[in-house]
Amino acid sequence: MPLKKELSLPVLVLYGVGIILGAGIYVLIGKGAAIAGDSLWLSFVIAAVIASFTGLSYAELSGMFPKTAAEYVYTKKAFRKESVAFVAQWIMVFSLIVASSTVALGFGSYLFFITGINPIIGAAALLILLSMLNYVGIRESAKFNIIGTIVEMSGLVIVVIIGMFFIGSTDANFFQLPPEGLTGVLMATGLIFFAYIGFEDLVNLSEESKNAKKIMPKALLLSLVISTILYIFVSISSIAVIGSEALAASEAPITEVVSAAIPQASVLMSVIALFATANTVLAMLVVLSRMLYGLSCNSAFPAAFCKLGKRSTPYISVFFVMVLTMAFLAFGKIEVIASLTDIGIFLVYLFVNSSLIMLRYREPNTKRTFRSPINIGKFPVLALLGIVSAGLMLFHFDPLFILYELAIAFAGLVFYFAFSKIKRRREEKLAPLLRKSVLTSKGKLSKAVKIK
Numbered sequence: 002m003p004l005k006k007e008l009s010l011p012v013l014v015l016y017g018v019g020i021i022l023g024a025g026i027y028v029l030i031g032k033g034a035a036i037a038g039d040s041l042w043l044s045f046v047i048a049a050v051i052a053s054f055t056g057l058s059y060a061e062l063s064g065m066f067p068k069t070a071a072e073y074v075y076t077k078k079a080f081r082k083e084s085v086a087f088v089a090q091w092i093m094v095f096s097l098i099v100a101s102s103t104v105a106l107g108f109g110s111y112l113f114f115i116t117g118i119n120p121i122i123g124a125a126a127l128l129i130l131l132s133m134l135n136y137v138g139i140r141e142s143a144k145f146n147i148i149g150t151i152v153e154m155s156g157l158v159i160v161v162i163i164g165m166f167f168i169g170s171t172d173a174n175f176f177q178l179p180p181e182g183l184t185g186v187l188m189a190t191g192l193i194f195f196a197y198i199g200f201e202d203l204v205n206l207s208e209e210s211k212n213a214k215k216i217m218p219k220a221l222l223l224s225l226v227i228s229t230i231l232y233i234f235v236s237i238s239s240i241a242v243i244g245s246e247a248l249a250a251s252e253a254p255i256t257e258v259v260s261a262a263i264p265q266a267s268v269l270m271s272v273i274a275l276f277a278t279a280n281t282v283l284a285m286l287v288v289l290s291r292m293l294y295g296l297s298c299n300s301a302f303p304a305a306f307c308k309l310g311k312r313s314t315p316y317i318s319v320f321f322v323m324v325l326t327m328a329f330l331a332f333g334k335i336e337v338i339a340s341l342t343d344i345g346i347f348l349v350y351l352f353v354n355s356s357l358i359m360l361r362y363r364e365p366n367t368k369r370t371f372r373s374p375i376n377i378g379k380f381p382v383l384a385l386l387g388i389v390s391a392g393l394m395l396f397h398f399d400p401l402f403i404l405y406e407l408a409i410a411f412a413g414l415v416f417y418f419a420f421s422k423i424k425r426r427r428e429e430k431l432a433p434l435l436r437k438s439v440l441t442s443k444g445k446l447s448k449a450v451k452i453k
Contacts, residue, residue, distance in 0.1 A: 003208070003313075004139070004208045004209045004309070004315075005140070006210060013217070016206065017221065017224025019281065019284055021196075022153050027278075029193050029196055030196075032249070033189045033192055036185055037185055037186050039175050039177050040176065041193075042236040045233050048190045051194070053225060054354070055350045056221055057383050058354050058384045058387055060217075060218035060371045060373070061357060062075045063207060063214075063218055063371075064218050065364075065369055067217060068208060068295060069205050069292065069295030070090055070205065071204040072089045078363075079355065079359035080355075080359065084414065087296070088410050088417070089349055090292060091413030091416070092409065093346075093349045094289060095409050096198075096341070096349075097288065098326055099341060099342060100198070101282050102329035104282050104285070105124040105127050105128055105326065106120060106330060107278045109123035114267075114271050115271055115272070115275075121330055128286070131282055132286060135319050148276075149280025153273060153280060156270060156273035160235050161235060163238060163242060163258065163263075164238020164239065164241045171240075172244070173241055187394075187397050191343060194346070197225075197232075200228075201346070201353075203224065204217060205291045235255075253267070253271075256274070286322055290315055290319045291318075297315075343398070344402055345406055347394050351391050351392065358380065361380065
């Protein structure tokens with residue numbers, strides 16, 4: 002029984018915008034302002050350019066292979082090495098698990114502000130409730146996502162409208178680089194890139210999308226463009242209203258921006274932030290469960306994760322993801338988590354862009370519903386820029402975080418080889434039984450023929 006194809010282009014675009022906007026902009030805009038200062042908007046532009054290189058690669062690949070566990074499928078097709086493909090997907094899974102736990106804690110913090118409920122309890126309750134919604138079905142999850150996306154977009158639109166009345170009335174100099182110069186802008190880009198992750202997750206919903214080969218590339222690019230426009234205007238408006246220093250010092254930067262123009266707006270913005278965080282967590286939980294489902298159906302993960310329940314959802318994957326994300330609730334500060342997540346995402350971008358280049362030569366005749374622009378013959382120039390930009394961004398992170406991410410990749414390799422060994426042993430034990438079964442059936446068939 003396959004996954005139900007319920008998602009149309011408008012729903013996918015809202016899904017993409019919802020997971021991209023999410024909680025990152027509501028928290029990390031202040032952290033980014035602390036590094037980039039008044040030129041924070043430039044960090045968002047650079048992040049958008051870097052994201053677009055890989056976004057175009059994802060768009061082409063999603064039109065070729067509309068499958069769950071997308072990174073695994075692309076990398077395996079390109080490199081023909083299952084171990085390499087598994088590590089690429091492993092890194093993505095780990096990054097999203099840690100990110101979803103962190104965003105859930107963000108939800109818990111806003112809930113604590115309104116109700117006084119312990120943040121960890123609030124985060125755990127959210128993960129349980131959203132996992133149940135994930136189990137119920139993709140259609141129900143998509144309906145919640147539509148509502149959540151509209152609410153979280155409204156919060157950012159409010160900031161943009163307020164900023165229109167403040168531009169020119171403060172000392173903000175949007176073209177003044179931070180003391181570190183362009184290096185500072187790039188460091189901020191590395192941090193706030195967390196606010197862009199999500200567009201690549203859409204491809205893991207391909208098997209639940211209607212006519213995925215045609216609409217998935219469009220959904221990827223539209224969601225990225227809409228989010229980028231909002232981010233640039235929000236960063237300019239926020240600094241115009243309260244300045245980069247106040248933005249950097251605030252624990253709730255977006256709330257403070259709105260409160261500067263609308264007194265007593267903190268509760269309103271906290272409610273909007275609740276929707277933003279919950280919406281992002283749900284989208285990540287859905288995508289994660291489909292990634293594990295896809296790995297399992299490709300025989301790269303235990304077979305139980307490929308099972309579908311009465312609701313046509315991978316129920317074992319759904320609840321396994323719930324348990325994992327709950328286990329990471331006490332992991333650490335959002336700056337640390339954002340950096341670890343971004344490093345993992347940049348590593349995956351290296352795999353994806355390299356896969357597109359390889360497939361241009363290995364499978365030139367495979368039908369493509371979208372083709373990444375700017376090519377020299379078969380060679381995709383933007384995919385190369387995606388590799389270079391993602392690689393350069395890795396140099397702007399703490400080396401210790403890079404080592405952590407390499408340790409995670411190594412753990413993935415260990416799991417892969419251990420699982421492969423167990424699978425081979427099981428197949429060796431079953432082989433005699435299968436041969437006996439085949440021989441028996443042949444004998445019966447031969448006897449039946451003779452009698453006839």
